[in-house]
Amino acid sequence: MHFKKTICLASLLMLAFQPAAHADTLTDQARELLESGKSTQAFALLDTQESTRAGEPLFDFLLGLAALDVGQNTRAVFALERVLAMDPNHVRARAEIARAYLALGEADTARKEFETVQKQGVPADVSLTLERYIAAARNVQDQSKVSANGYLELTLGYDTNLNLGPNKSTVVIPGISSAPATLSKDSKANKDNFGQLGAGANVRIPVSRQVAVLAGVSGTERFNGHTDQFDLGNADANLGAVLTDGKSVYTLMGQSSHLVVDKDRYRMATGLTGQWQYNHDSRNQFSLYAQYSDLHYLTQDVRDADRWVGGAAYAHLWRDNAVGYASIYLVNEKPQAAHVEFLGFDGFGARFGARANVTPKTIVFGNFSFEQRRHVAVDPAFLTKRRDEQYAMLVGASYAFEKDWTVTPQLSLGRNVSNTALNEYHREMVSVAIRREF
Structure with missing residues (x-):
């Protein structure tokens, strides 16, 4: 994980380390703004004073x-250094200055500060959070490798x-028969x-401080209990480069995907994806992409x-480590054969989702598209x-x-509403996955 993607400390740290200084109207207002996620307003209020x-x-x-x-990381370091000059044992300030150092790319200093906080007798759940930050700092240190x-x-x-077929036994096909x-x-x-x-496996090869080559492969093999004619195999490969320039991250990736149905090659897709990602600050990220x-269908x-x-x-x-995201997109698919224009379509879509840590070891997530x-x-x-509408x-x-x-x-629910009966269906799927990462 690149330091531009570093997230804020968990709410556990907020609860564990409260500043023990006298508050007044200005600081009370600033604290309320921060706790409600209005950091820009809080910074503007305090900056003038x-x-x-x-x-x-x-x-x-x-x-x-x-x-x-x-995203004013240098200003954050200066302010938090003044806190630590007055109170070297201010654990929360030390944890936050470590986060600022990490955002500035000073991974070694950040790691040492996080380790100092961890040694000061923090609760076990807070220690687990700090472990993740220490690992992130070490990862940033390894960006040149x-x-x-x-x-x-x-x-x-x-x-x-399994096969996205209609949930009925009969349909009327007007072009063939009214029966x-x-x-x-x-x-x-x-x-x-x-x-x-x-x-799956991925590799990152740095070319310079700002540029790296990325490559990856992945695959799945799905076996059905009684309907092996719908067994699926999928293999994906990608190769590309990423350029980091300040708050912007540019990625260009070539991709190839192969789908197999019942041991027969079914579809091959090759293409190119470009993305611009802008890390506005430690809480907000924007991106634009084109693909x-x-x-190519083999049969x-x-x-x-x-x-x-x-x-x-x-x-x-959010301050409690919850992440929310939303995206919108346009899609166009045009047949390469001239006599099947009816297979082509234009469309648009949207996705919304969120994830949150409910315990140090448990993440809940959900999305809608x-x-x-x-x-x-x-x-x-x-x-x-x-005409189709897919949910x-x-x-x-x-x-x-x-x-x-x-x-x-996880539980997955899907429905396709269509004015052509063969393409209208619903689908429900429940699954449990066990994963080992290396």
Whole structure:
């Protein structure tokens, strides 16, 4: 994790280390603004008074905290150094100045400060939080070295619609007949238990202080209990570069993905993704991205298509370590064959999600997504332009039961509403994954 992505100290630290100085109207107001997440207003309030009140431990502490939240890391260091000059045992100020050093890229100094805080008899749960920061500081120190990581994962679950088929036995296809057509077993929704194995590895190779080469591979193999005709295999590979320039991070990545159904190659996708990420401050992050994919269906060339996606995203970190994010995007898929224009569509979508630590070892998470698609030509089977609205929701939790080991139960719900009966369906899936990271 690059130091620009470093997050703030957990609320556990806020509760454990309260500044023991006399408060007044100004500092009370600033504290209320900080606790309600209004760091920009708090910094503006305190900044105007620094020349007259610098040297007061509580004022300097709150100024340092606000400055750190809005990305004024050097100002934060100066303010917190004044606090520690007056009170070297101010544990909270030392923890926050360590965070400021880490944000400035001074990883060695940050690590030493975090370790000093940890040695001062903090509660066990706070110590666990500090361990994560110490690890982050060590990771920043290693940015000049080649680094690699990987994982293995086993998932067991139950899926009510493996093949995304309609949840009915008959449909009317106007372009063929006005009488209902009976669907084959493989055409309608199939439910089954499944097991899935997954693995992946990533490597980061620094070229300079600002530039690094990234590469990764991953794959999954899914086996169904009774419907092996829908067994899936997937392999992905990516190669690209990342450039860090101040608060901006630019990424360009080439990608290739191969999907196998029942041991037969089904689809290959190759493409390119570009992203600009702007780390506004320690709590807010913005990004813009664009992606192109060449979709090639090995046994159905008529479905080959060019796919474009472009969008924007925003993420916010609350003081209690909860993270929320939202994104919107536009999508266009155009068939490469001239006589199947009805397979092409334009669309837009949105995603919303959040995650939060409920204990030092437990994270809960959830997300919701929506995508609307409008096809550009009349479908000859249904004598109309196809229109779809797809909804999906996921909730789950991840528990770290041992170092580098997590167990993650989750529930996924999906529904596609369409004016063409063959494409209308709902899907429910429950699963439990055990993951080992290296």
